[in-house]
Amino acid sequence: MAKITAAEVNKLRKTTGAGMMDCKKALVEADGDFDTAIEILRKKGQKIAAKRADRESSEGAVIAKVNDDNKKGVIISLNCETDFVAKNDDFVKLAHDFAGMALNYDSKDAFLNADFNGMTVQEKLTEQTGVIGEKLEIGAFKTLEAPFVGSYIHAGNKIAVLTGLSKDVDGAEEVAKDVSMQAAAMNPVALNEEGVDQETIDKEIEIAKDQLREEGKPEEMLDKIAKGKLNRFFKDNTLVNQAFIKDNKQSVSDYVQTLGKDVSVVAFERVALEG
Template identity: 65%
Template sequence: MYTVVAADVAKLRNITGAGMMDCKKALVEAEGDFDKAIEILRKKGQKVAANRADRESHEGAVIAKVNEDRTLGGIIALNCETDFVAKNDAFVELAHELAEQAMMYASKDEFLASDFHGMTVADKLIEQTGVIGEKIEIGTFERIEGPFLGAYIHAGNKIAAIASLSANVEGAADAAHAVAMQIAAMNPIALDETQVSQETIDRELDIERELLTKEGKPANIIENILKGKMQRFYKDNTLVHQQFIKDHNISVADYVKSINSDLKVVGFVRTSLA
């Protein structure tokens, strides 16, 4: 008959992240067989996951990563049910590790099916649901490629962003980080006016046109006023035209040009829990 050894419990806990008592019980049931014990813990996770499938998982950690040459990046939201779990060091560490792997895959489905320490990412999430006792899942999945990327994760891991610059020049690393911080803070809807959807433009025009009509503005001048209103809208809501958060006297585009006259912002992604 298998006798529980503390070193075995510690080893299984290190492999799975499960609690001491859960590891001890799994080893006893498996009669010391590690692979069988891991499978027992995984099945427990499946049972917990099934019971919590309809629970909301609005908390979690949003993590952004870029590769070594800064040409590939990604953001994931590892969601859970409570802020208590979201702040747990082991949970945040798992989110970072998963984000590092996520950027290598073109889609969320490919990422979930990929190998993660001998099991799929999807199975790892089920396992951790059993370990933690809360619904754990991948929420948002974003991936970006570009000439030169910089990432920013806001304190508390609730917002993350990646900025893409046009070239790897002197000062680009600091600039990309600063622009990513801008994206996280100001939540632009598009890179510039050419990338704002027609649906958004039409909605803004309808809102402003209705307000101007109620103010009694003559119909023949409303369209001219609308041009100015939309210029203001683009300035407030598109990244390159926004006031730079570190210097309100210049735009984001002007800031990037101050690093290098040929440097431009060419793309971005942003994710938040809210």
Template identity: 55%
Template sequence: MSANISAADVKKLREMTGAGMMDCKKALAEAEGDFDKAIELLRKKGQKVSAKRADREANEGVVVALVSDDKTKGIIVKLSCETDFVAKGEDFSGFAHKAAELALANFPDTLEDLLKIDMGGLPLADRVTELVGKINEKIELAAYEKLEATMISPYIHMGNKAAVLVGLNQASEAAYDAGRDVAMQVAAMKPVALDKDGVDQDTIAKEIEIGKDQARQEGKPEQIVEKIALGKLNKFFKENTLLNQQFVKDNSLSVAGFLQSIDKELTVTDFKHVALG
């Protein structure tokens, strides 16, 4: 080793990278005191850890939703890891919030675009890799959603285990509060679409086939099988599309009916829901 590695140097590298003390010491020794080279070595360690753990399940983590000050733009990011212990750590949750702030500030179109955005001199993707090296678990920025609307109501569910954004066609305090109630509905009832027009044709075809099979198994005559299946499809729309669902806080109303009780023109224009797992 041609360079003397001081405790101060190790401390400095640790502060710069967040890596462990011994990892910093080894990296500086291998890099012969060159900080840039040592940082690169630590990043490579992260990449190796990431590759080594690529087959592990990353079902824990943190989901963060942020909305712009004017409440017209919102984002959700999901940072996944392997264990609940890591998910609850300050390093991990702090990184997730920084990634969310970066997403809101830049408002990229896709997760791939988000991972390319600069975070302190490196792409966000490389910062994730560094975090892998520091924490020694499989970590990935697993989801990103964006939403624009006249007003957006956010909701964080179960200690950052899920997040919802609900876009509304009106901007008022009453609309915002109603949107929060609807966002909680989304988290609880997990609708597949806003209304029946948002359900894809493959899902509709599958539900019709399931309905036909059920009718045949019940011994119904073939000539009414199609009619029964369409009836079951309408039930599917009622149970699985947001505006048609029964409102959880008042089962006498649909979600659409609840919104109209606040203002007859109020409705949801879109929603986003991201959960762990």
């Protein structure tokens, strides 16, 4: 039987992230063969992943990344089962590594099948399920492209936002971050009125009418008053029309136009973990 050294155990631990004892056992079982030991640890991860497949992975880390020229951004969530794991430094680092890599892909499937240090991202998730003992998966995968893209990650990595501006101008980074913070805090339903789906509009009008009936308003006035309430809903719940949280005397749209009258928010993406 091959003699297993501490250096070999440490090398396997650094490569896989598995615990020292798991690494030693794998090397012993593999008779000192490094690649076989990795395969043993992967199979252990597959077994644990299969056992935990029906578990809910509602905790995790949501990470936003933007490429070097600020033209494209991505948000991914690396999901796990418990907040304890979600706060682990190695877990958060893995989430950041995944997000940086995800910038090169336009779909979740392509990303999961991409190479990550000699294995696919999906295989890495399975391996780390074995290491950590919890179900790990990529939850959200959102991309955004615009003339300028900025981002914000809320403290604790539970919310991340991307904001796209119509122009790359001086001050765009600060403004895009401020708008991203706005979206993180206020959770708008859409960018503007045009982005609100008809089902939501119909629901809000019906709610308004029900309230007005309870107040005793005459039926013939309901449509007109309900439309006024709908406009208030748009002001409170669409990003560009919301009062800017750093200066509620102006809207988000007005704030963005401090960069120039022709500068606007063209899109945003928000991902939050509610676990």
